[in-house]
Amino acid sequence: MTNFTILEYPDPRLRKVAVEIDQVTPEITALADNMLRTMYDAPGIGLAATQVDHHVRLLVADVSEGRDQPYCLINPEIIAREGEVVNEEGCLSVPEIFANVKRSAKITVTALDKHGTPFELEAEDLLAICIQHEMDHLKGILFVDHLSPLKRRMIDRRLQKQRRQGANTAHQRSATL
Numbered sequence: 001m002t003n004f005t006i007l008e009y010p011d012p013r014l015r016k017v018a019v020e021i022d023q024v025t026p027e028i029t030a031l032a033d034n035m036l037r038t039m040y041d042a043p044g045i046g047l048a049a050t051q052v053d054h055h056v057r058l059l060v061a062d063v064s065e066g067r068d069q070p071y072c073l074i075n076p077e078i079i080a081r082e083g084e085v086v087n088e089e090g091c092l093s094v095p096e097i098f099a100n101v102k103r104s105a106k107i108t109v110t111a112l113d114k115h116g117t118p119f120e121l122e123a124e125d126l127l128a129i130c131i132q133h134e135m136d137h138l139k140g141i142l143f144v145d146h147l148s149p150l151k152r153r154m155i156d157r158r159l160q161k162q163r164r165q166g167a168n169t170a171h172q173r174s175a176t177l
Contacts, residue, residue: 059138
């Protein structure tokens with residue numbers, strides 16, 4: 001199994017819209033398995049193929065406490081929504097940034113599993129939020145896009161500062177070797 005590199009905002013590849021998967025092949029199954037491993041190791045609760053530079057409509061999620069209830073959704077479509085909830089979200093592609101985002105409280109989604117079998121899932125609470133967040137990635141949308149322009153600018157500045165500090169630390173380490 002392979003761990004993928006997770007793309008980080010503002011990488012333009014995160015803005016690509018994923019294409020539908022025509023057929024669930026062994027390569028798609030392996031992609032799902034590798035995405036789950038990457039998600040667990042990150043650690044995260046959800047990961048969209050877009051985040052690992054595979055622009056197909058595939059996401060994985062596991063919000064269970066034991067990290068033992070993985071979901072694989074291929075070509076997911078939300079067919080029903082109910083209620084609203086505001087929850088603090090973070091993202092593996094936007095490290096160390098958290099913000100409140102409004103989502104549907106309960107959703108019904110149809111998809112194929114990693115074997116190509118169609119299924120319908122009613123999700124609520126954290127699983128519903130996670131699926132909606134990951135489905136946004138498949139459309140080239142990040143959770144920061146749900147925020148006000150002012151909040152996005154603040155996040156951009158914070159991320160730039162973090163990157164500068166990381167680059168300075170790396171430069172200092174290489175200078176001492």
